[in-house]
Amino acid sequence: MVVSCKSWTQSDGLAGADSKKANKKKDSKSEAFYEIQFEDTMFCPFFLKIMTHKLFFSVTQVSRTDKGEVLHKTSKPLEVGDSVKITVDWSRRWDHMQQHSGQHLISAVAKELFHAPTMKELSILSIVCHVLLCYVRQYPKPSMIDLSIKELSNEQVQQLEQRVNEIIREGREMAVHIFHDEKSIEDFASQHSTFRQKPLPAGTGPLRVIEIEGVEYNTCCGTHLTNTRQMQMVKICSSNSNNDNGITQISFLSGQRILENVQRMLDNEKQITSLLTCASDEFVSNITKLQTESVIFLFDIITNQTFLLFHLIMTAQENCRFEGC
Numbered sequence: 001m002v003v004s005c006k007s008w009t010q011s012d013g014l015a016g017a018d019s020k021k022a023n024k025k026k027d028s029k030s031e032a033f034y035e036i037q038f039e040d041t042m043f044c045p046f047f048l049k050i051m052t053h054k055l056f057f058s059v060t061q062v063s064r065t066d067k068g069e070v071l072h073k074t075s076k077p078l079e080v081g082d083s084v085k086i087t088v089d090w091s092r093r094w095d096h097m098q099q100h101s102g103q104h105l106i107s108a109v110a111k112e113l114f115h116a117p118t119m120k121e122l123s124i125l126s127i128v129c130h131v132l133l134c135y136v137r138q139y140p141k142p143s144m145i146d147l148s149i150k151e152l153s154n155e156q157v158q159q160l161e162q163r164v165n166e167i168i169r170e171g172r173e174m175a176v177h178i179f180h181d182e183k184s185i186e187d188f189a190s191q192h193s194t195f196r197q198k199p200l201p202a203g204t205g206p207l208r209v210i211e212i213e214g215v216e217y218n219t220c221c222g223t224h225l226t227n228t229r230q231m232q233m234v235k236i237c238s239s240n241s242n243n244d245n246g247i248t249q250i251s252f253l254s255g256q257r258i259l260e261n262v263q264r265m266l267d268n269e270k271q272i273t274s275l276l277t278c279a280s281d282e283f284v285s286n287i288t289k290l291q292t293e294s295v296i297f298l299f300d301i302i303t304n305q306t307f308l309l310f311h312l313i314m315t316a317q318e319n320c321r322f323e324g325c
């Protein structure tokens with residue numbers, strides 16, 4: 001049910017009247033939009049892109065206020081008191097859950113194995129999330145994590161990937177714990193020795209903690225899987241160190257994205273096999289051979305052109321002497 005609908009203009013950010021049905025401002029120089037609050041929502045602030053969530057018209061952005069209210073940005077108003085049906089793009093939501101849960105697990109294991117915590121770059125997110133996708137690339141490309149460590153060796157990257165996938169196969173439960181008061185936090189901490197007690201965040205609603213069974217507790221407002229097996233698999237694609245700031249950035253794929261990327265690689269391999277007329281194991285040697293042959297061929301062309309030019313000059317000089325010019 002719609003609780004409130006407030007009109008805004010994009011250019012000056014001025015709020016319109018909080019009315020039963022807000023009037024869209026007709027200013028050609030500024031784009032009007034609306035922020036709608038529902039009685040309840042399954043939309044997630046922060047982790048969405050345009051068109052992720054669909055009403056009978058699209059919700060283009062979801063944000064959360066200091067009071068914990070979730071506001072849905074739309075281009076059309078709704079009547080306060082209306083009941084509406086909201087749906088999410090489930091394949092996209094599932095993909096986000098796989099990538100985000102994968103990052104929870106990678107970050108937890110990296111911290112345990114190498115004492116390398118995940119960097120939090122966006123201050124607004126660091127208020128409510130201890131783990132976040134630092135960079136979300138266009139689906140289905142890899143996601144990035146910045147780890148606070150100078151470098152990771154290839155062996156360490158393999159160790160990280162192996163441990164993460166072990167935990168995935170073990171099928172650890174991923175549970176959500178929500179605390180509304182300090183007493184419930186204290187009670188939970190007394191029963192769970194590895195839970196590091198945190199104070200209730202002032203003015204931002206309840207404390208939401210994600211637990212990966214036997215691995216970690218982490219405060220987070222995102223959308224997560226309910227069991228590590230649902231990640232299917234995690235593949236760490238690259239690791240790049242920046243010694244200037246002591247950060248190592250790793251890219252990774254989780255779940256369905258791995259299958260889609262493998263399929264894309266196989267399609268590319270098929271095309272290259274056809275172009276080079278050789279098996280994939282011979283790609284490197286054949287391309288190296290082609291590059292070497294290209295250099296030799298280019299050298300021959302330059303040599304022949306130089307010789308031809310020299311010959312033309314000599315012929316011209318001979319003709320001049322013969323004709324007395």
Ligand SMILES: [Zn+2]
Nearest residue numbers: 131220221222
């Ligand atoms: Zn999370």
